[in-house]
Amino acid sequence: MASSRDTQDRAFGNSPEKAVVGTRYEMTLELPTGEKDKILVDEERDLADRVIDRHHQRVLLSNGGSVDYQCLPVEQDMVIKAETMSGKRLIIAMIALEGEYSMIQPEDGAEFVFSPMQGYLFVHNGLSTTFKLPGGQNVQSLGLSLAVDVFERYFDNDVPEALQPLLCTNTDDIRSVRFSVTSTMRDTLLQNLNIDAAQSLQQIKMEGIGLLYLALIEQTLRARGEDQGMVLRCADVDNAQHAYQLLQSNLREPPSLADLAQRFSTTEKRLNQAFRELYNDTVFEVLRCLRLEKAKTLLESTDMAIKEVAWEVGYNHSTNFSTAFNQKYGVTPAEFAKQARPVVVRLLKNA
Structure with a gap:
C-alpha cells in the first residue's frame, strides 16, 4: 500500500512517474435480490488499496431494502460517484450525523446539502450520482434504501402526504423531500448506533435503527405539517x-x-x-x-x-x-x- 503522501500526490496529479486524474476505490453492495450496487470514488484506485481508513456497515432488511452506516475521515476534498449496476429504482433517506456533504442530482443538476441539521429523501433511478465531501472533517452518514413497493408497505400503503412526491412515476415530476434533523432524532440515532452489541445481534440492531430512522423522519414531517399549517421554507x-x-x-x-x-x-x-x-x-x-x-x-x-x-x-x-x-x-x-x-x-x- 502506498504511503499517505504518495496517495495525495497521485490524487492531484503530482506523481513524478505518472499523472492521473485522481484516487479511486470501489465497494460492491449486494441487494436482497442478488443485484449489486457499485460505488466509485474518483478515478484510478480501488478499495483493496485502502486509500482511506473507512468504516462501512450494511445490513439487509428482512422485508427488503438496506441500512448503510459509514464513518470516514475526509482529510482532503473528495468526490464520490455512486452507480447502481442493476438500475433499480430506490427511495433513499440520508443524513450526515457528523460533518457535511452535498449530492448533485443527476436528473437536473440540483445540489442538496446533508448536515447534522438537514437530511433528504430522494429517488435514485440508477443514474450516476455525485457526492462532494469537503476536506478537513470527519463524516458519519446514515442511509436507508428501499424499493418503492417496500417503502409503501412500511406505511401500510398509506404514505404521508409529505412523502407523496417520491412516488411519482413521471421522472420529470419527482421531487426530493427535505426534512429537518432535530437534536432528538440525531441523539437517538447516535445512541443506538453506539450500542455495543454482540456480533450475532448486529443484524437485529441495525434493522431496528433503520426502521426507527424511518419512523423519526415520518414523525418530523407530520409535526411540521400539523403545526398551525405553517410550512417552513x-x-x-x-x-x-x-x-x-x-x-x-x-x-x-x-x-x-x-x-x-x-x-x-x-x-x-x-x-x-x-x-x-x-x-x-x-x-x-x-x-x-x-x-x-x-x-x-x-x-x-x-x-x-x-x-x-x-x-x-x-x-x-x-x-x-x-x-x-x-x-x-x-x-x-x-x-x-x-x-x-x-x-x-x-x-x-x-x-
Missing part, C-alpha cells in the same frame, strides 16, 4: 441556523428574539418555529441551554470563580445562574466544579 431553516451561530458567539449579550427576527427579515413566530423543528425548543430555551453548556465547560476546564462563569455566559446574578444550572444538571455549579476540576487546579486556587 428553506430560508427559514437558513435563518435559524445563522441565528443559532449568532447566539452561540454572543452568550454574554445576545440579541433578543425581536432583534434576530429583524436582522434576518423574518417574523418571531417563524424563527421560533424553525428553532423548534431544528433544535427541539424555542429561541429562548436554546439560548439557555447554550449558556449552561458553556458554563459547564468553563467549570470543568478553568479555575474561574462561579461569579465569573455566570457573568461570562450572560447571567448578571450568580443566584439565578446556580438555580438554572441545578435545574439542568442536578447539582449546583460549586458542587459540579468541585467534582470536575483536577485536584491540581483546586490546590493552586486555594494556595
Whole structure:
C-alpha cells in the first residue's frame, strides 16, 4: 500500500512517474435480490488499496431494502460517484450525523446539502450520482434504501402526504423531500448506533435503527405539517441556523428574539418555529441551554470563580445562574466544579 503522501500526490496529479486524474476505490453492495450496487470514488484506485481508513456497515432488511452506516475521515476534498449496476429504482433517506456533504442530482443538476441539521429523501433511478465531501472533517452518514413497493408497505400503503412526491412515476415530476434533523432524532440515532452489541445481534440492531430512522423522519414531517399549517421554507431553516451561530458567539449579550427576527427579515413566530423543528425548543430555551453548556465547560476546564462563569455566559446574578444550572444538571455549579476540576487546579486556587 502506498504511503499517505504518495496517495495525495497521485490524487492531484503530482506523481513524478505518472499523472492521473485522481484516487479511486470501489465497494460492491449486494441487494436482497442478488443485484449489486457499485460505488466509485474518483478515478484510478480501488478499495483493496485502502486509500482511506473507512468504516462501512450494511445490513439487509428482512422485508427488503438496506441500512448503510459509514464513518470516514475526509482529510482532503473528495468526490464520490455512486452507480447502481442493476438500475433499480430506490427511495433513499440520508443524513450526515457528523460533518457535511452535498449530492448533485443527476436528473437536473440540483445540489442538496446533508448536515447534522438537514437530511433528504430522494429517488435514485440508477443514474450516476455525485457526492462532494469537503476536506478537513470527519463524516458519519446514515442511509436507508428501499424499493418503492417496500417503502409503501412500511406505511401500510398509506404514505404521508409529505412523502407523496417520491412516488411519482413521471421522472420529470419527482421531487426530493427535505426534512429537518432535530437534536432528538440525531441523539437517538447516535445512541443506538453506539450500542455495543454482540456480533450475532448486529443484524437485529441495525434493522431496528433503520426502521426507527424511518419512523423519526415520518414523525418530523407530520409535526411540521400539523403545526398551525405553517410550512417552513428553506430560508427559514437558513435563518435559524445563522441565528443559532449568532447566539452561540454572543452568550454574554445576545440579541433578543425581536432583534434576530429583524436582522434576518423574518417574523418571531417563524424563527421560533424553525428553532423548534431544528433544535427541539424555542429561541429562548436554546439560548439557555447554550449558556449552561458553556458554563459547564468553563467549570470543568478553568479555575474561574462561579461569579465569573455566570457573568461570562450572560447571567448578571450568580443566584439565578446556580438555580438554572441545578435545574439542568442536578447539582449546583460549586458542587459540579468541585467534582470536575483536577485536584491540581483546586490546590493552586486555594494556595
